[in-house]
Structures are given as C-alpha cells and as structure tokens.
Amino acid sequence: MASKKLNITPLHDRVIVKAAAAEEKTAGGIIIPDTAKEKPQRGVVVAAGSGKKDEPMTVKVGDTVLYGKYAGTEIAVEGQDLLIMRESDILAIV
Amino acid sequence: MASKKLNITPLHDRVIVKAAAAEEKTAGGIIIPDTAKEKPQRGVVVAAGSGKKDEPMTVKVGDTVLYGKYAGTEIAVEGQDLLIMRESDILAIV
Amino acid sequence: MASKKLNITPLHDRVIVKAAAAEEKTAGGIIIPDTAKEKPQRGVVVAAGSGKKDEPMTVKVGDTVLYGKYAGTEIAVEGQDLLIMRESDILAIV
Amino acid sequence: MASKKLNITPLHDRVIVKAAAAEEKTAGGIIIPDTAKEKPQRGVVVAAGSGKKDEPMTVKVGDTVLYGKYAGTEIAVEGQDLLIMRESDILAIV
C-alpha cells in the first residue's frame, strides 16, 4: 500500500486518499467476485492540503484512515484511481 | 462489556462506541428472537477524539453512554463491530 | 410526581423530563380510554446537563416544564420511561 | 381582554399571547358562524421570557401584538387557551 509522493496539491482542507484494495477472499477463504466486493472505506493519505484559515490539518501523508461509504470524489491522477475528500469526511486514523 | 484499548484515533469530536449486547430475554423471561431485538442505544466509549477547536471533549474512554437510534456509522475494527459518531450524537452518560 | 435523583448525566444543553401522567378523566368526569388520551406536554425535569459553552442552563431539576408535542427522544432508564430533549425544546416553566 | 398575571415563565425569547376573540359579526352586521371565523392574528402578551443572551425582549406583558397566521404553539394553562411563540414571530405592537 506504499504510495510515491504525487505531484498534486489539494486545496485548503482537502486530502487525497488511495483506497485499500477490496478483500479478494472472505474470512472463510471463499473468493469474492468483483461485483460483490464492498467499496472499501479504508485508505492511505497520499496528499493533504494546508488546512483552512486558522485550522491546521490533523491527518498527514502516510496515515491510514477510515472514511464514510460515500465520501469523496473519484479522480484519476498519473494513472491511479484516487479519492479526494475534505478532512471532515475522515472518521478516524487507524 | 470490558474493551481493550483500540489502536484507532477518531478525528476531532468523534467517539467510537461499542454497543451493549441486545437483551436476550424480556423482563418476564421470554427469549427474544434475533429479528425482534431492538438495536441497542447504549454502549461504552472505546476511543475518543481530541475535540473541536476550543471545545474539549466531555465523554471519555470507559463512559457508558446513551445515543439516538440512528446515531453513528458502523465500522469494523480489529474484528469488532463498532459505531463511530460525533459527541453531539451522545445524549447522556449513564 | 416526585422523582428520585437519577444516576444519569445529560450532555451539554440536554435535560431529562418525566412526563406527567395523562389525564384519566375529562373535566366533566368522563373516563378517557387509553387510546384517546393526548400525549402530555408537561413534565418534571429529573436531570439537566451543564449547558453549552458560554450558555448556562435556565431550567433545573424539579422544575415543571411545558414542551412541544414532538419534543425529545424516549429513553428507558432504571425502569422509567423518560424523555431527553434540548433545553431549546422547552417552552416554559410552570 | 384583561388578563390576570399567569404563574408561568416562558423560556428565553418566548412570549405567551392570549388571542383576541374572533369577530362575531361582519362590518355589515351579519353574524359569522364559528366555522367561518378567521383565526385571529392579534392578541395580548400575558407573559414574556427574559430574552436571549445579549438580546433583551422588546415586547412586554400587556402589549397588544400582531403575529403571523401560523405563529406559535397552542397551550392550555389554568383553563385558558393560549399561544406560546418566539418574539421573532411577532410582527408589530399595535
């Protein structure tokens, strides 16, 4: 889940997250077909803005974070599928 | 209902709650089938954020709290089903 | 309508109210069946939070209060059916 | 339209108003049946709260006021039908 530094600067309180790969197998070892995989809600921060006025950022590049199911906008940067969201969409640092 | 400290940091004013197990029997001793059990609205705080700017947190890890029926987002952390919610979703400390 | 002190602390500007019993008889002495009784909008404060930042509470434990028809969330604490609401849902102290 | 002082204290910026009786006759002397009477929008303030933080009340007990058609919540206090509303629902003092 290592991510090279991206040449992209999120504005203000936004962060860019690389979603963790969805599970390929259930706990019991059954392979999950693509269509049944749940969209992951866990990822690694690959870029973070400089925060809002008087509110510095809490998360930083490299943090593994949890976020809501419908958080963020999908963007494609340098061939990678990423999510860009506001820090307020991030629930916790794991 | 004891909970070991989780390796997770909720952001800002969020808290993570482990819901109390739903009642298995009515007051009169009748066993309640799974589908008829009400979703519990009581749980123990297992992790708490550091608060919002200028607003420290009131609840702390270990508090038993009441919360609204639809409060929080379900997350799975280290094999446990937990709820992550804002402190403002917590109604009272019991 | 006496209420022993509850072992519960409402958060911030919330108060817990024990609703007055619904009237059993009309003014003219006719007994009202259960289904026709109006949900009461009057009760006694049994617990009160410590207020919001810079806004101390106005109501205190023991006050009889009026509140809107749909105010509050029903909770069961120590076998009693109570209502938990924000102070702003309380209309007046009687 | 005289009103004895009520033993009730509206919270914050709320006022209690006794609505003026609806007109019984049209200007031309025709008696209006109950169902055709318009809900009055004029009444006398019988109790007033102490205002919001940093905003004292403008209306006081005894003022005759105009208010919007759907302003306030109906309450029954000491056998009288009254309206409780926020000062911001009051349009003018007549």
Add this chain to the structure above:
Amino acid sequence: MASKKLNITPLHDRVIVKAAAAEEKTAGGIIIPDTAKEKPQRGVVVAAGSGKKDEPMTVKVGDTVLYGKYAGTEIAVEGQDLLIMRESDILAIV
C-alpha cells in the same frame, strides 16, 4: 398616496408598506379588469421598526419602495390593507 401616521410599531427590522394602487388602464388606455391587474410591487413606507441589533434601518417613513412579488404578510390596520415585511425584502428606494 399620502398616509397618516399609524398607531403601530413594527418589531426590529420590519416595515409596513401601503401598496400603490394597481394600474386601472394600460398604457394604450384599455381598462384592465380587476382579475387581470398585477399585484403592485411598489408602495410607501408607513411605519418602520427600530432595526436589528447593530443594524439601523435604511428606509424611513414616507419612502417609496420596490419589493419582491411575494414579499410580506398582508395585515389590516385601522381599516387599511397593508403589507408588513422585513427591510431585507425591500429591493430599492425610488
């Protein structure tokens, strides 16, 4: 369009406006039936509140003003049909 001073005090930032009479004739001299007359959006201020906290009023009694089509609440005071609206509903002084 002269208006004697009314014995009514609008609260805070409200003003009372006497709408200009609707046009009786088109520019070409054709008489417009009552049902086809447009509700006027021009009137004279007959009473003004004392403003909101830290925001004195801009309009004053006697000003001819333009206002939005659906601005204000109709009230009847001393036999006149008037409109009571907030100053923010007034578009311009003519």
Add this chain to the structure above:
Amino acid sequence: MASKKLNITPLHDRVIVKAAAAEEKTAGGIIIPDTAKEKPQRGVVVAAGSGKKDEPMTVKVGDTVLYGKYAGTEIAVEGQDLLIMRESDILAIV
C-alpha cells in the same frame, strides 16, 4: 448601451443592471427569431447600493458585468426593463 442615471437607490448590496440586447444574428449571419434568442447574461450596471455592513461594493455604475442565467428580479423603472440582483449574483466584470 448608454444609460442615463436612474432616480432609484438599490438597498444594501443590490445592483440594478440593464441587460444587453440579445443577439439578432448568429456568427454566420443567420437572423435569430425572437423565441430562439437566449436570455442575455451580460449587462451594464445602472445603479448600485452602498454595500452591506463592513463590505463595500466592488462593482460600480457603468461596469459591464456577467451574471448567472437566473440571477435577479425583473423590474420596470421609468419605462425601462431592468434587473435588480445582489452583488453576489454577479460573476465578473468584463
């Protein structure tokens, strides 16, 4: 597109704009029938308010401005069809 000074004062942060005439011909010289003409989004400021508290106006009389398709309220002043809108509805000065 010259506009003589109007005898009208917009309130607060409002401006009055005279819309540019819709194009009569396409770039290729085809005459556009009235019903197919797009409502213009470009006009000249003919009057401007004095701004909101602590926020002076940026646009001034004579500026040619762009505004959103549905910005403003149509008013008729001294025989001219004009638009009155808030400064925040103006997108840019051309």
Add this chain to the structure above:
Amino acid sequence: MASKKLNITPLHDRVIVKAAAAEEKTAGGIIIPDTAKEKPQRGVVVAAGSGKKDEPMTVKVGDTVLYGKYAGTEIAVEGQDLLIMRESDILAIV
C-alpha cells in the same frame, strides 16, 4: 493549452478556467466519438478574483486545476468557452 490574458475580472473568490480538451483516443488507441467523451474535470486558470474579505486566493492564473464534474457556469468570452466557478469548487492544483 496556453491562454492569453483575458480582459475580464472575476468577482471576489471566483476563478475562470479553460477546460482541457477531452481525450480523443482511449489509452489503447481507439478513437472516442464526441458523444462518448467525458466532460473534462481539468483545466487552466485564466483569470482569478481578488478573494473574499480576509481570505486571499490560493490559485493563480496559469495553475492547472482539478474540479468537480458539475462545478461552475459556462460562459463565452471573446469567442472562447470558459467556466467560471468559486475557488471552493476547485479540488486540487496539479
């Protein structure tokens, strides 16, 4: 994607963006018909306002930016199709 300086001044926190041309070919070399091309979400800032009160702008003319799919209003200036949006609609600088 070079853009000559436009003679247009966006108001406050607005920026004008020239969208990048949509891709004409897929990664595999297949030509994409016009109707199947996705609206691009990447462009170059060609003009920027002076910011909101106490909030200077972060983006500047010449920055390549990413923005949400439905951000901005289409405008035509000096024969070019451009987008005008608020800085808060811009997700990141690439």
